[in-house]
Amino acid sequence: xxxxxxxxxxxxxxxxxxxxxxxxxxLAHGGGGRLTQRLIEELLxxxxxxxxxxxxxxxxxxxxxxxxxxxxxxxxVVSPLFFPGGDIGSLAVHGTVNDLAMCGATPLWLSVxxxxxxxxxxxxxxxxVASLQRAAQAIPVSIVTGDTxxxxxxxxxxVYINTAGIGVVRPGVDLAPQHARVGDVVLxxxxxxxxxxxxxSLRESLGFETALRSDSAALHGLVARLLETAPQAVHVLxxxxxxxxxxxxxxxxxxxxxxxxxxxxAIPVADGAREACELLGLDPLYVANEGVFxxxxxxxxxxxxxxxxxxxxxxxxxxxxxxxxAAHPGRVVLRTTIxxxxxxxxxxxxxxxxxx
Amino acid sequence: xxxxxxxxxxxxxxxxxxxxxxxxxxLAHGGGGRLTQRLIEELLxxxxxxxxxxxxxxxxxxxxxxxxxxxxxxxxVVSPLFFPGGDIGSLAVHGTVNDLAMCGATPLWLSVxxxxxxxxxxxxxxxxVASLQRAAQAIPVSIVTGDTxxxxxxxxxxVYINTAGIGVVRPGVDLAPQHARVGDVVLxxxxxxxxxxxxxSLRESLGFETALRSDSAALHGLVARLLETAPQAVHVLxxxxxxxxxxxxxxxxxxxxxxxxxxxxAIPVADGAREACELLGLDPLYVANEGVFxxxxxxxxxxxxxxxxxxxxxxxxxxxxxxxxAAHPGRVVLRTTIxxxxxxxxxxxxxxxxxx
Numbered sequence: 001x002x003x004x005x006x007x008x009x010x011x012x013x014x015x016x017x018x019x020x021x022x023x024x025x026x027l028a029h030g031g032g033g034r035l036t037q038r039l040i041e042e043l044l045x046x047x048x049x050x051x052x053x054x055x056x057x058x059x060x061x062x063x064x065x066x067x068x069x070x071x072x073x074x075x076x077v078v079s080p081l082f083f084p085g086g087d088i089g090s091l092a093v094h095g096t097v098n099d100l101a102m103c104g105a106t107p108l109w110l111s112v113x114x115x116x117x118x119x120x121x122x123x124x125x126x127x128x129v130a131s132l133q134r135a136a137q138a139i140p141v142s143i144v145t146g147d148t149x150x151x152x153x154x155x156x157x158x159v160y161i162n163t164a165g166i167g168v169v170r171p172g173v174d175l176a177p178q179h180a181r182v183g184d185v186v187l188x189x190x191x192x193x194x195x196x197x198x199x200x201s202l203r204e205s206l207g208f209e210t211a212l213r214s215d216s217a218a219l220h221g222l223v224a225r226l227l228e229t230a231p232q233a234v235h236v237l238x239x240x241x242x243x244x245x246x247x248x249x250x251x252x253x254x255x256x257x258x259x260x261x262x263x264x265x266a267i268p269v270a271d272g273a274r275e276a277c278e279l280l281g282l283d284p285l286y287v288a289n290e291g292v293f294x295x296x297x298x299x300x301x302x303x304x305x306x307x308x309x310x311x312x313x314x315x316x317x318x319x320x321x322x323x324x325x326a327a328h329p330g331r332v333v334l335r336t337t338i339x340x341x342x343x344x345x346x347x348x349x350x351x352x353x354x355x356x
Numbered sequence: 357x358x359x360x361x362x363x364x365x366x367x368x369x370x371x372x373x374x375x376x377x378x379x380x381x382x383l384a385h386g387g388g389g390r391l392t393q394r395l396i397e398e399l400l401x402x403x404x405x406x407x408x409x410x411x412x413x414x415x416x417x418x419x420x421x422x423x424x425x426x427x428x429x430x431x432x433v434v435s436p437l438f439f440p441g442g443d444i445g446s447l448a449v450h451g452t453v454n455d456l457a458m459c460g461a462t463p464l465w466l467s468v469x470x471x472x473x474x475x476x477x478x479x480x481x482x483x484x485v486a487s488l489q490r491a492a493q494a495i496p497v498s499i500v501t502g503d504t505x506x507x508x509x510x511x512x513x514x515v516y517i518n519t520a521g522i523g524v525v526r527p528g529v530d531l532a533p534q535h536a537r538v539g540d541v542v543l544x545x546x547x548x549x550x551x552x553x554x555x556x557s558l559r560e561s562l563g564f565e566t567a568l569r570s571d572s573a574a575l576h577g578l579v580a581r582l583l584e585t586a587p588q589a590v591h592v593l594x595x596x597x598x599x600x601x602x603x604x605x606x607x608x609x610x611x612x613x614x615x616x617x618x619x620x621x622a623i624p625v626a627d628g629a630r631e632a633c634e635l636l637g638l639d640p641l642y643v644a645n646e647g648v649f650x651x652x653x654x655x656x657x658x659x660x661x662x663x664x665x666x667x668x669x670x671x672x673x674x675x676x677x678x679x680x681x682a683a684h685p686g687r688v689v690l691r692t693t694i695x696x697x698x699x700x701x702x703x704x705x706x707x708x709x710x711x712x
Binding site: 026027028030031032033034035036037055056057058059060061062063064068070071072073074075076077098099100102103105109111112113114115144145146147149150151152154155156157160162164165166169175176177178238239241242243244247251255286288346347348349350351356 | 382383384386387388389390391392393411412413414415416417418419420424425426427428429430431432433454455456458459461465467468469470471500501502503505506507508510511512513516518520521522525531532533534594595597598599600603607611642644701702703704705706707709710712
């Protein structure tokens with residue numbers, strides 16, 4: 001039993017079961033035995049390689065820098081797994097990194113937990129894992145711990161990914177929805193609705209595919225520009241994902257007991273997304289985004305902060321889209337391009353399930 | 357629109373859509389709009405209530421104590437959701453807390469991320485959430501951040517839960533599979549196979565249900581006893597979950613390039629689990645556990661450490677089950693009760709999917 005001394009690497013003649021790309025995920029890949037270990041050793045560790053993960057311990061042991069920590073988690077169930085501008089792997093990294101960034105934190109470490117459906121092609125898993133790693137490396141953030149479960153056919157839809165992240169909060173920064181103040185300016189870092197409309201047009205085969213790409217991107221660098229420009233002037237950051245800008249601002253309005261007044265003509269919408277929204281009768285304010293954020297900032301610093309955003313390629317289309325008002329607390333009101341006003345309520349119901 | 361100013365609490369006449377217990381999870385509960393927020397405000401926040409979660413931010417901001425941090429994650433897909441001795445909620449807390457404990461860490465904070473299947477009864481979700489909170493409170497550990505996604509019918513099996521956890525590692529403690537040394541003693545904190553056989557008998561309707569209960573339990577207290585008794589003498593801790601003791605020791609044997617010699621008659625097996633294993637032709641060494649751990653400890657401290665375990669109700673059946681040997685590195689060998697020896701290899705294949 002020569003393989004007992006080398007139970008996992010499987011190179012050379014001791015390899016009992018190779019993992020070629022045409023193979024699929026088996027229930028035994030989640031059983032905790034030899035196939036689980038081979039999946040980890042042959043597919044996951046080479047992709048995510050770092051000293052912490054190599055210890056193969058039950059968790060990572062990390063030397064945290066001084067300061068407050070930010071901790072966040074998201075599960076990703078997007079369908080389809082691959083879409084123009086990204087895939088479930090890059091989205092899973094960007095999503096949690098962005099949640100940390102919205103806390104004013106520099107991302108440090110991620111966990112990755114996979115729920116795999118029996119029958120998922122290993123080649124698909126390889127692509128997703130490579131995308132996770134590319135996205136993590138670009139930030140950079142280390143994937144230091146993880147988990148893999150397998151469920152039977154029809155008990156998931158290919159793969160679901162959970163990431164949790166830890167970051168260190170910049171000194172002196174204290175962001176929270178409750179900190180929005182009357183007179184503050186609402187900045188939007190980029191055009192709306194690209195992610196939601198890219199997924200929707202792909203799912204519904206609307207033929208916009210070539211024009212529409214998800215905006216999925218890591219926003220920590222753009223946030224750093226803001227916080228380096230005027231850390232005290234930034235009161236709230238929020239990325240308007242599910243539910244869109246409308247839901248995000250309604251949540252902040254409720255938390256801070258303030259109102260918002262938005263200028264419709266100031267709100268940038270992604271190329272192609274506006275047309276797709278019009279065709280489908282959707283309002284870009286309710287569509288999910290994965291690469292833009294809202295910043296509620298002190299009025300006196302708004303110009304400098306807007307300039308800081310625009311100096312970054314990711315923020316070149318940033319705009320001041322409205323103000324925080326004492327009128328109508330808890331409510332978001334839009335001044336339309338034709339001069340009327342309307343209440344922008346929370347999203348009711350569901351535009352498109354499994355958008356992220 | 358009086359509900360616009362109180363869009364989420366839904367008490368009294370402003371409540372547009374109550375959430376009675378006979379209702380079920382809808383896709384819109386995952387849409388990021390009003391129903392998502394009501395699920396959070398009415399079902400999740402009241403259960404997990406704490407100041408961090410109440411901020412309703414994208415992540416938690418935490419004051420970490422000095423020292424190294426442990427970070428771990430696990431997703432839970434156990435079927436059925438409720439079983440004798442626990443449920444997916446308590447299991448999700450214990451599992452990640454135990455991973456932190458195996459790193460020598462005191463658990464501090466948890467994230468909870470739910471993937472819900474459309475149609476899941478809200479009453480079931482309430483039970484699970486209550487169980488999560490009870491388990492967290494008993495430790496105690498704070499659930500400080502979370503996420504909820506909803507997938508369509510047939511795209512999950514009721515509910516899957518991911519938890520990630522952060523703990524602070526005890527000073528002077530350095531545990532890793534690589535630290536097993538020749539001459540060390542293998543302690544087992546309690547009897548084997550209760551969790552796996554409880555789930556298996558329930559799933560296969562074998563009629564053992566009344567006798568068999570999962571051992572699901574938080575092990576951080578028992579670990580603390582060990583580390584307070586002789587911190588330097590504890591080299592490796594590992595909870596033998598999926599794949600059982602056999603897979604856990606094979607992993608450690610490979611990581612540390614040592615062998616293990618186990619004494620079959622010294623290995624405690626849970627009441628009822630031995631009989632169930634015999635009936636099904638299973639080896640208790642391969643069955644999943646959720647409330648015991650292996651400790652690889654210096655021989656000179658083994659008696660004191662065993663006594664420390666036995667002084668705790670959770671460790672009353674603890675036993676020294678074997679030793680670390682220079683012979684057969686990478687291999688686990690069992691001396692059977694009838695005096696023979698056999699190699700205990702990694703688990704091949706899958707005994708029972710979705711055991712945790």
